[in-house]
Amino acid sequence: MKxxxxxxxxxxxxxxxLLLALxxxxxxSGDTTKDVPFDANGRLGTDFVGRDVWNEVLLGGRSLILVAVAATICTYVVAVPIGLIAGMTRSRGLDEVLMRPLDLLLAVPSMLMLLLLVSIAPQSVWLLVGVVALINLPDVIRISRAAALSLSARPAVExxxxxxxxxxxxxxxxxxxSMRRTLAADVGTRFTGATYLIASASFLGVGISPQASDWAAMVDRNRGGLFVQPWAVVVPALLLVMMAVGANLVFDRMLRGTAR
Structure with a gap:
């Protein structure tokens, strides 16, 4: 019970x-009628162009969550095998070949990489998934390699x-x-990082269509009317925070439970 x-x-x-997004x-509603901008009447009022905020909230979470989940899965699918090979190999040359290119990726700030890669290609959800996965790749490979190095030195492996x-x-x-607990501890953090990275891209207007309904984009587009009609900013921002904090807490509880 406890x-x-x-x-x-x-x-x-x-x-x-999560449920709201799905x-x-x-x-x-499929109604695209626009009303008075930043009007406080109705459930949550209207946004900066007069659209119903509640309707935009219902529509705005799916793309963000699906992209974050897809990017996180792609990251681990690619990173874990590379980290496992690098951690278990007895060839220093192979380890160098696998790990040194990661230093180049780590040297470039994540937001700069996101802007560069997305700006040179047409807007695409799958491109955004690939870019976010690429940004997270070096960290997950390093974590996987460190875990594999430690485990491969155990007497059981010998x-x-x-x-x-x-x-x-x-x-x-x-x-x-044996790496599952280490990776499980990282998943929540990685998912949260992917979510905020995608949200940041939405703030900057890259990776998504300017007309698309998106929680992160709602925060950016409606911030000018924060003190006139705050729900257009507060509600999507609160949902983003709840999802990020909740994901980390869920994985933390799961790890505590399996450790008993």
């Missing part, structure tokens, strides 16, 4: 924006080698499975 109560707040914080578009087990079996059957 454990269930411990999950209540994290799950609530994460589930509310099922909200089904309840959104015993498996002496028994004639293949590197693939050792890597996938023991090292990769």
């Amino acid at each position: 454990t269930a109560r411990g999950y209540l707040l994290p799950v609530t914080l994460f589930a509310v924006p 099922i909200g578009p089904f309840f959104a 015993a498996m080698r002496l028994q004639g087990e293949s590197r693939i079996r050792i890597g996938l059957g023991y090292v990769a499975r």
Whole structure:
């Protein structure tokens, strides 16, 4: 019972924006009629061009969450195998070949890389997914490599080698499975980072269509009327914060539970 109560707040914080993003578009109105800008009448009033804020909230979360989830998955699908190979290899040359290009990526600020890559190509959701995954790639590879290095030095791995087990079996059957807790601890942080990176891109008007409904873009577009009609800014900003904080708390609770 105590454990269930411990999950209540994290799950609530994460589930509310997630469910709103996933099922909200089904309840959104297709009416594109525009009213008076920054009007306080109605559920949440209107935005800077007179659109219904509640309707924009229902429509604005799906693209953000789907892009963040897709970018996070792509990051781990690519980074974990590279980190595993780099951590288990006994060839210093191969380790250098795999790890040194990451230093170049780390030397470029994430927002600068995002602006450069997105600005030279047409706006595309999949391009944004790829760019966010690329930005997160070096950190996840380094974490995976460090975990693999530590695990591959264990006596159990040496015993498996002496028994004639293949590197693939050792890597996938023991090292990769033992890395799960380390990677699980990183997923929440990485998802949050991807969310804020995508939100930052929306603030700058890159990666999404200027006419698209998007929580992050709502904060940027409506900030001029914050003191006139605050709901157009406060509600989407609050949903972004709830999703980020909730994701980290959920993974933190899950790790505490498996550690017992």
